[in-house]
Amino acid sequence: MNRRPHLREPVWRTVRQPASVSPPAALLPWLQDGSSLTQRLVDRCGPAFRVELIKQARIRPTPGEAFALGLRPGAFALLREVYLCCGTERWVYARTLIPDATARGRYRRLQRLGERSLGGFLFAHPLIARGPFQVALATVTAVGEPVWARRSVFQVSGRRLMVSEYFLPAFTRTL
Secondary structure, X not given: OOOOOOEOOOOOEEOOOOOOOOOOOOOHHHHHOOOOHHHXXXXXXXXXXXXXXXXXXXXXXXXXXXHHHOOOOOOOEEEEEEEEEEOOEEEEEEEEEEEOOOOOHHHHHHHHOOOOOHHHHHOOOOOEEEOOOEEEEEOEOOOOOOEEEEEEEEEEOXXXXXXXXXXXXXXXXXX
């Protein structure tokens, strides 16, 4: 698999909306669980768990991402792309969008996470609120097959950021 995946924006829906294709039953708990995905992966993988930073840059979110974050069209956000890995296997591709307003002040450290877990920061924060999940069957061209994904918007002290997590074939084969 190439280092950086290329995505087509999927059609996101709530978990409860009917769809022509449904996620496999074994993956549903992973798509719906509101706890830290990072911690669940650490529990499953053990000390071989690691975060691989792919890219971090300021971008203009897609129209769908901007809408989900409540951003005006053309606004900028910090994009953070990582793989969540177990040893050499890439299990999850994670795409985080952090609006400029969120990445300032006491949360500017979000700009410097590097290969540390975002989940470790988010779930250690006492004022975190997570919005409802949306799911999609997504096309990740570097993977070569559609993968199931979820996304949600977090609010940390009233500031928003969005995390999208794509469950890669190496992970789904372990279910």
